[in-house]
Amino acid sequence: MPRPSEPILSPDKIAQAALELIDSIGEFTIGAVARRLSVRPSSLYNHVGGREEIISLVRDSLIPETIPPFRELPWEQGLSDGIRLYRAILSDHPAVVPLLATVPLASAASARMYEEFAATMHNAGFPDEQILDAITAIDNFALGSALDMAAPPTLWTSPHWQARMRAVTEAAPRGRERADQSFEFGLRVLIDGLRARLPQQ
Amino acid sequence: MPRPSEPILSPDKIAQAALELIDSIGEFTIGAVARRLSVRPSSLYNHVGGREEIISLVRDSLIPETIPPFRELPWEQGLSDGIRLYRAILSDHPAVVPLLATVPLASAASARMYEEFAATMHNAGFPDEQILDAITAIDNFALGSALDMAAPPTLWTSPHWQARMRAVTEAAPRGRERADQSFEFGLRVLIDGLRARLPQQ
Numbered sequence: 001m002p003r004p005s006e007p008i009l010s011p012d013k014i015a016q017a018a019l020e021l022i023d024s025i026g027e028f029t030i031g032a033v034a035r036r037l038s039v040r041p042s043s044l045y046n047h048v049g050g051r052e053e054i055i056s057l058v059r060d061s062l063i064p065e066t067i068p069p070f071r072e073l074p075w076e077q078g079l080s081d082g083i084r085l086y087r088a089i090l091s092d093h094p095a096v097v098p099l100l101a102t103v104p105l106a107s108a109a110s111a112r113m114y115e116e117f118a119a120t121m122h123n124a125g126f127p128d129e130q131i132l133d134a135i136t137a138i139d140n141f142a143l144g145s146a147l148d149m150a151a152p153p154t155l156w157t158s159p160h161w162q163a164r165m166r167a168v169t170e171a172a173p174r175g176r177e178r179a180d181q182s183f184e185f186g187l188r189v190l191i192d193g194l195r196a197r198l199p200q201q
Numbered sequence: 202m203p204r205p206s207e208p209i210l211s212p213d214k215i216a217q218a219a220l221e222l223i224d225s226i227g228e229f230t231i232g233a234v235a236r237r238l239s240v241r242p243s244s245l246y247n248h249v250g251g252r253e254e255i256i257s258l259v260r261d262s263l264i265p266e267t268i269p270p271f272r273e274l275p276w277e278q279g280l281s282d283g284i285r286l287y288r289a290i291l292s293d294h295p296a297v298v299p300l301l302a303t304v305p306l307a308s309a310a311s312a313r314m315y316e317e318f319a320a321t322m323h324n325a326g327f328p329d330e331q332i333l334d335a336i337t338a339i340d341n342f343a344l345g346s347a348l349d350m351a352a353p354p355t356l357w358t359s360p361h362w363q364a365r366m367r368a369v370t371e372a373a374p375r376g377r378e379r380a381d382q383s384f385e386f387g388l389r390v391l392i393d394g395l396r397a398r399l400p401q402q
Binding site for chain 2: 115
């Protein structure tokens with residue numbers, strides 16, 4: 001391969017190659033990213049510190065440059081908008097989800113998004129000591145919901161269902177409609193539950 | 202290698218080998234499972250139908266033979282016990298979590314566990330049309346929480362925190378204590394939110 005006339009490596013290109021690997025095979029290694037970019041693994045280390053940094057760059061590449069200022073909305077609405085946005089960001093890349101949970105939330109883009117969540121909850125009246133717990137609940141729910149969107153239409157199908165699961169799976173929609181309906185139900189549950197824990201004003 | 206005197210292959214052994222691969226490298230392939238068991242890939246197909254069935258067998262291997270009959274408890278207590286059990290099952294094997302979301306819940310052991318959840322919610326007064334949504338919310342929360350237990354102690358560390366996230370991360374415990382506290386907070390939020398959606402008796 002001739003030497004390219006412009007540098008083919010940058011943190012962005014490395015993140016993009018890693019994301020393509022994660023989307024197609026569920027994982028990435030430094031070696032596979034290097035092969036995909038036709039460079040030696042050692043060349044990557046001129047641009048990134050290692051695997052953790054690549055995962056952070058992948059996360060950054062998914063988060064929009066501008067986070068809507070949802071702290072300015074009534075808190076239930078702001079939180080709902082934020083959680084829907086977060087799920088939408090993850091939903092096209094469900095295989096990224098488990099990786100995100102394994103590295104520090106060090107990236108600038110993540111920090112902007114979490115600041116918006118934290119400010120929304122602060123404005124609602126939650127004390128600082130509860131806000132990380134609440135954000136974690138939101139995070140866990142959003143991550144789980146993003147995984148659920150990638151589930152097969154037959155997720156809740158089993159020859160082993162007993163009476164009650166047979167009744168409830170027959171009463172439910174299928175596929176993406178099910179995932180969306182369940183997400184919206186869960187979102188209302190989460191908001192109602194958070195409201196119940198809000199200190200009396 | 203001499204031919205072993207007893208058959209080395211069984212669905213259980215295949216699931217165990219797959220689980221060890223998932224725990225150590227986050228994924229498994231039919232080829233890698235075969236190499237680990239020192240057999241040809243084609244031999245595996247005498248015992249399992251393929252990748253999806255192996256994931257179901259892995260799930261089955263994690264769920265205890267006997268699920269406590271938590272439907273017999275007051276529903277908030279029963280649901281809390283069930284969710285804690287589910288998280289504990291997953292917490293030693295966080296890398297399994299994303300795989301579980303991708304295959305039908307076909308296994309007998311899963312069906313027993315979900316029947317217990319569904320019966321608990323039915324006894325609480327939830328209509329059949331809401332129960333799968335509620336179970337999905339529980340599922341997403343439990344899966345997300347299990348991923349969170351595997352997070353590094355530095356998960357919520359970032360040089361990019363702005364004012365509010367700096368305050369809330371400083372007010373929170375670290376590591377496993379943080380994950381446990383956040384899980385218990387989220388569990389109360391979930392139960393409160395479900396109670397708010399219960400039809401008036």
